[in-house]
Amino acid sequence: MTQSGQVRMKRDYLLCSGCRRCEIACSLFHDKRIWPEASRVRVFMFIPGVEIPHLCFQCDNPKCVEACPEGALSVDGQTGAIIVDNGLCTACGSCIDACPGHVPHLHPDGSRIVICDLCGGDPECVKVCTDGKWDALTLLQHDEVHPKEQQPETPQELTHRTGMLILGERTLKEVWDE
Amino acid sequence: MRGYAGKYLDIDLSSREIKERSFPDRLLRDYVGGRGLATRILWNRLGKRWEEVDPLGPENILLMLTGPLTGYFPGTKICVSGKSPQCNGVVGSTIAGEFGADLKCAGCDGLIISGRAEKPCYIMVLDDQVEIKDASPIWGRQARETFRYLNKRSIDEIKAKRPTYGEVKDPSILYIGPAGENATRVAVVLAKYSHAAGYGGYGGVMGSKNLKAVVAKGFGPLPEVDDPESMAAMHKSMSAKAYEREQWRRWGTGGGGYYFGAGSSSEPIRNWQEEWHDNEAYSGDEFDKFWVKKYWGDFGCPVTCLKLAVLRSGKYDGTICDNPDYELQAFEGTNLGIFDPETNIHFAQLINEAGLCGIQGGAVLGLAGELYQRGILTSDDLQGIDLRWGNVEAFERLLRLVVKREAIGDVLAQGVYRAAREIGRRKGVDLTNYVVQEKGMAIGGHGIRSGKDYISNPIGFACSTQGGDHGSAARFPPVGDFGELSAILHDSAVYCAFAKSVDNDEIFQFYTAITGWEQTSEEWYNKKALRILQLQRAMLLLGGPDVNWKPKIDDDNPPRFWEPLPSGPYAGKTLNRVSFERTRARYYRAVGWDKNGVPTPETLTSLGLHSVDSKLKEAGFRK
Numbered sequence: 017m018t019q020s021g022q023v024r025m026k027r028d029y030l031l032c033s034g035c036r037r038c039e040i041a042c043s044l045f046h047d048k049r050i051w052p053e054a055s056r057v058r059v060f061m062f063i064p065g066v067e068i069p070h071l072c073f074q075c076d077n078p079k080c081v082e083a084c085p086e087g088a089l090s091v092d093g094q095t096g097a098i099i100v101d102n103g104l105c106t107a108c109g110s111c112i113d114a115c116p117g118h119v120p121h122l123h124p125d126g127s128r129i130v131i132c133d134l135c136g137g138d139p140e141c142v143k144v145c146t147d148g149k150w151d152a153l154t155l156l157q158h159d160e161v162h163p164k165e166q167q168p169e170t171p172q173e174l175t176h177r178t179g180m181l182i183l184g185e186r187t188l189k190e191v192w193d194e
Numbered sequence: 195m196r197g198y199a200g201k202y203l204d205i206d207l208s209s210r211e212i213k214e215r216s217f218p219d220r221l222l223r224d225y226v227g228g229r230g231l232a233t234r235i236l237w238n239r240l241g242k243r244w245e246e247v248d249p250l251g252p253e254n255i256l257l258m259l260t261g262p263l264t265g266y267f268p269g270t271k272i273c274v275s276g277k278s279p280q281c282n283g284v285v286g287s288t289i290a291g292e293f294g295a296d297l298k299c300a301g302c303d304g305l306i307i308s309g310r311a312e313k314p315c316y317i318m319v320l321d322d323q324v325e326i327k328d329a330s331p332i333w334g335r336q337a338r339e340t341f342r343y344l345n346k347r348s349i350d351e352i353k354a355k356r357p358t359y360g361e362v363k364d365p366s367i368l369y370i371g372p373a374g375e376n377a378t379r380v381a382v383v384l385a386k387y388s389h390a391a392g393y394g395g396y397g398g399v400m401g402s403k404n405l406k407a408v409v410a411k412g413f414g415p416l417p418e419v420d421d422p423e424s425m426a427a428m429h430k431s432m433s434a435k436a437y438e439r440e441q442w443r444r445w446g447t448g449g450g451g452y453y454f455g456a457g458s459s460s461e462p463i464r465n466w467q468e469e470w471h472d473n474e475a476y477s478g479d480e481f482d483k484f485w486v487k488k489y490w491g492d493f494g495c496p497v498t499c500l501k502l503a504v505l506r507s508g509k510y511d512g513t514i515c516d517n518p519d520y521e522l523q524a525f526e527g528t529n530l531g532i533f534d535p536e537t538n539i540h541f542a543q544l545i546n547e548a549g550l551c552g553i554q555g556g557a558v559l560g561l562a563g564e565l566y567q568r569g570i571l572t573s574d575d576l577q578g579i580d581l582r583w584g585n586v587e588a589f590e591r592l593l594r595l596v597v598k599r600e601a602i603g604d605v606l607a608q609g610v611y612r613a614a615r616e617i618g619r620r621k622g623v624d625l626t627n628y629v630v631q632e633k634g635m636a637i638g639g640h641g642i643r644s645g646k647d648y649i650s651n652p653i654g655f656a657c658s659t660q661g662g663d664h665g666s667a668a669r670f671p672p673v674g675d676f677g678e679l680s681a682i683l684h685d686s687a688v689y690c691a692f693a694k695s696v697d698n699d700e701i702f703q704f705y706t707a708i709t710g711w712e713q714t715s716e717e718w719y720n721k722k723a724l725r726i727l728q729l730q731r732a733m734l735l736l737g738g739p740d741v742n743w744k745p746k747i748d749d750d751n752p753p754r755f756w757e758p759l760p761s762g763p764y765a766g767k768t769l770n771r772v773s774f775e776r777t778r779a780r781y782y783r784a785v786g787w788d789k790n791g792v793p794t795p796e797t798l799t800s801l802g803l804h805s806v807d808s809k810l811k812e813a814g815f816r817k
Binding site: 031033037048051070107112118120149150170171183186187193 | 422437493
C-alpha cells in the first residue's frame with residue numbers, strides 16, 4: 017500500500033547530459049567521498065551520447081524485498097524508498113537477481129548492497145540535476161508518475177530504447193554489441 | 195599526500211615490464227601533475243639526449259597524467275604528453291571524459307609509457323590489476339568499432355571477475371584510429387567518439403608504440419582530500435557560477451563557425467586566404483537542428499557545452515558526431531570551402547573516425563587545396579583528385595590517402611610545416627607563404643590580424659611554448675588569468691578550462707582544500723609556472739632530430755598573418771611589426787629570457803634548473 021506524501025523519481029533519458037553529477041552528489045551524501053561506483057545512481061554509457069542514469073524504480077511490489085533471505089530490505093513507509101538494513105545484509109546478491117531492472121549492486125567495498133534510499137525524501141541527485149536545469153531526474157508525488165514509466169528496466173533495455181530514439185535502428189546496431 | 199592516489203604506472207612496452215612509481219611531495223608540489231609533471235619527467239629521462247630522441251621512436255615516452263584537481267573539479271580532463279612529433283618540444287594536450295577520474299578511482303595518478311610493443315596491444319588498468327593485452331582484432335579499426343569492441347569486451351571481463359557485483363558500468367577508454375596507428379604526425383588520442391587530445395600529435399606516438407588503447411576502471415573512491423567540507427562547498431559554488439554562463443551552456447563553441455567569420459574576422463577560410471564570411475547558413479541555429487543532445491558533458495561538468503549531432507536522413511544518414519565545435523566547423527568546414535552544417539558534420543565525423551586531428555588534419559587538407567588552386571599541386575600529384583574548394587568527395591579521398599600514408603598522403607601526413615617543406619623541395623618553390631603554422635603546428639582557428647578574436651595578442655602564437663596551440667597562447671604581461679602561465683595551471687592541476695568560471699585565486703584555494711598545500715598566486719607565476727615554462731621552452735629550442743627552431747627568428751607569426759586582411763569589415767588590417775617586436779622583447783624579459791629568447795643562466799639557476807642551463811650551453815645556445 018502506498019501513502020500520500022510518497023515521492024517517485026521521474027527519468028527522462030533524452031535529457032541526461034552525461035555529466036554524472038548525480039553520482040558525485042549521491043556518493044558525497046552517503047559516503048562523504050566522491051565515489052562513482054558507490055553511488056546509488058549510476059550512469060551507464062554503452063554508447064557515447066546514450067547515457068542512462070540507473071537507479072531504483074520503486075516498484076509497487078518490490079521483488080527484491082521478497083527475495084531477500086535475511087529480511088534486510090524493506091519499504092520506507094514515509095518515502096516509499098527501499099531501505100537496506102546494513103546489519104542484516106550479507107551481500108548475497110539475491111536482490112540483484114530478483115530485480116527485473118538489475119538495479120541493486122554491491123557497495124564496492126563488497127560488504128553490502130546499495131539501493132537508492134531517496135536521501136530520506138529529498139534526493140541529492142535530483143537537486144543537482146534540476147539546479148543545472150537538465151531535469152533528467154525530477155521528483156514527483158507518487159501518483160504523478162505513470163505506472164508504465166515506473167517499470168523496472170535494465171541498463172541494456174534502456175540503452176536500446178533510448179538508442180532507438182536517438183540513433184535509429186540501423187545505426188544503433190552498428191555502434192553497439194547488444 | 196592528499197588529492198593524489200600516490201602511484202604512477204611505469205610501463206615499458208618493449209619488455210612488458212610494469213612498475214609502480216611514486217614521486218616525492220616536493221616534486222609534486224613544484225610540478226603539480228599533467229603538463230608540469232610530464233615536462234619534468236621528460237627532462238629527467240630524456241633531457242640529456244633530447245635532440246636525438248625521435249618522437250615516433252620507441253625511445254619517446256608517452257604520458258597520460260592526471261593532476262590533483264582531476265575528478266574533484268567540476269569538469270574533468272586528463273593530460274597526454276611526450277616529445278611531440280609536431281613541434282619536437284613538449285605539449286600538454288588535455289582530453290575530456292571520465293578517464294582521469296576512473297584512473298584515480300583505480301588508485302593510479304597516471305601512466306608513463308615507454309618502448310614499443312612487439313604486436314598491437316592495449317593496456318587495461320582495473321584497480322590494482324594492470325595488463326598488456328592483445329589488440330590485433332581491432333588494429334586498423336576506426337573509432338566507433340574500436341570503442342564498441344573495447345567497451346563490450348572490458349565489461350564482460352570485469353563481470354567475469356566480479357560475478358556477484360551486479361550490473362557493471364562501462365570503463366573509460368583512450369584510443370587511436372588508423373591515423374594514429376600509421377604514425378602520422380596529425381593524429382589524436384580519442385575518447386568516446388570524438389573527444390580528442392589534439393595538439394601535439396600523440397595519436398601517432400601511441401601508434402608508433404603499437405599501443406591501440408588504454409582502458410581504465412576504478413571501483414574505489416577518489417583519493418582522500420585535505421578538507422572535505424571546503425571541497426564539497428567549493429564544488430557547489432564553482433558549479434553555480436558555471437550555470438550562470440548561459441550563452442556558453444547553450445552554444446558551447448558551436449556558434450563559432452559563423453561568429454568568428456562574420457563577427458571577429460578571424461576564421462580560417464580556404465587555407466586562411468580570408469578570415470571573414472557572413473554565411474548565415476553556417477550559424478549556430480542551423481547546426482542546432484541536428485543536435486539530439488543540446489547539453490552534453492563529461493564527469494562532473496556543470497557547463498555541458500558539448501552537443502551531440504546525429505544525421506538521421508539524407509546523404510549522410512547514420513552520422514554521429516560530437517557537434518563540430520568551432521575548431522572543427524572551421525577546419526573541416528570553411529577552411530576547405532565547406533559552408534553547410536550537414537556536410538561539415540559529415541566531414542568532422544570522417545576525421546574523428548580516422549583518428550585524425552581536426553585542426554592539423556583539416557589544415558593540411560586546406561594547404562593542399564590552396565596548392566591545387568595555385569597549380570602547384572596538380573591532379574597528377576593527387577592521384578587524379580580534383581581538389582576544388584568545397585568538393586567534399588575530393589577532400590574525403592585525400593583524407594584517406596593521408597590516413598593510409600599513401601602517395602601524396604604520406605607527405606601530407608607529416609603536417610602542414612613538413613609537408614610544405616617537402617612539396618616545396620620537390621617542386622623547387624618556396625611555399626612558406628602558404629603555411630599558417632607555428633613551430634611545426636598548424637595554428638588553431640584564431641586569426642590575430644583583426645584584433646577582434648579572443649587571441650588578439652600579436653605574440654600569442656609566436657611566443658607560446660606550445661606553438662600553434664590556441665589554448666596555450668602567450669600574453670604580455672605574462673602574469674594573470676590569461677596567458678601561458680595560466681594555461682600551465684589548468685593543464686598541470688588538470689581540469690577543464692572551459693568549465694572554469696572562477697578566477698585563478700579560487701583555483702588556488704580549491705587546490706589547498708584538496709591537497710592541504712598552500713599556494714599563493716605570486717609563487718605560482720614567479721616560480722612554479724615559470725619553471726615549467728622554462729623547461730618547455732628549453733626542450734622546444736633543443737628540438738630535433740628532424741626539425742629545430744631558431745630562437746627569436748622562429749618566434750614570429752606566419753607570413754600570411756603579416757599580409758593585410760583581404761576582405762570583410764576589417765579588410766586592410768594587419769599586424770604592426772614594430773609593436774610586435776617591442777611586445778616580444780618585453781615578454782622575453784618578463785619571463786627571464788635573453789634578447790634572443792633563450793632562458794638566461796640567472797633565470798634557470800634561480801629556479802633550480804642548473805641542468806637545463808648546462809644543456810643549453812652545451813647545445814650552443816649561449817654565445
